[in-house]
Amino acid sequence: MPKTMLIDATHPEETRVAVVDGNRLVEFDYESKVRKQLKSSIFLAxxxxxxxxxxxxxxxxxxxxxxxxxxxxxxxxxxxxxxxxxxxxxxxx
Structure with missing residues (x-):
């Protein structure tokens, strides 16, 4: 089955992205303007x-x-x- 990327940007303060393979959700991510994104950031720890x-x-x-x-x-x-x-x-x- 081909993978499909779905993007929901209907709300200006939030963007949602999903990758589906047929009827199965493979990946989901969202980005919000009101919440700081920490995923994919680099930190010293x-x-x-x-x-x-x-x-x-x-x-x-x-x-x-x-x-x-x-x-x-x-x-x-x-x-x-x-x-x-x-x-x-x-x-x-």
Missing amino acids: KVTRVEPSLQAAFVNFGGNRHGFLPFSEIHPDYFRIPIADREALLAAQ
Whole structure:
């Protein structure tokens, strides 16, 4: 089935976009003028906890803002572990 993109811009303060494959909704996104969009933004954050069972890290953006970062969203070049840390991890196993 061909994918179709549906765009609803009837309201000037909000735009909605949906991608459908036949009768199945594949993707949905919206943008609002009254609400700041955080999706697809780049932030500087500190990793506060790594949770291997969830394949993710919990991060702190500063102040009282926290987030969840799946490993699949991290580029492989950022997985370089310093040699001393790598040796400590291997020794602990």
